Amino acid sequence: MPAPQQNLRRSLMKNWFAVEAIPIYVIIGGVVVGASWYLGRLATGSQVVWTKKNPTPWNTIKQDEGTKLLTVNQKFEKSWSRDTL
Template sequence: MSVRFQAIPIYTIIGGVCVGASWYLYRLAMGPTIQWTKTNPTPWNSVKPNQTTKMMTVGHEADSKWSREKL
């Protein structure tokens, strides 16, 4: 068996790992915790003391809703 055919599984595994890592990094970058807008680079500074930013808070009454600007 030649050396060329023995290297095919190595290239396949490395290629799969690169594709999987790229997909995972893209998924992380598109998550809700990433701020892509430049209008407010520090959105945590504009949150008021009684304002909730969580999707679900058990046993807490929110006075107002928090919204985030879209791209």
């Protein structure tokens, strides 16, 4: 191997694989894993619709159906559920 290539490899190994850089790699890896997990959790939530079978689900709500999780001082005969997407 020529000398310039060997010097380049040595400086690359010295800078990128230094012991001081290991905590940075661990922190960035943890952030990437945490962000991926959180975005996956948000994407599979009950508020997200991934199909186009029913593009306007709010049109299927009747007048006597309650859509809130917590209703204060209101009584509805039925509770709305998302059976048809």
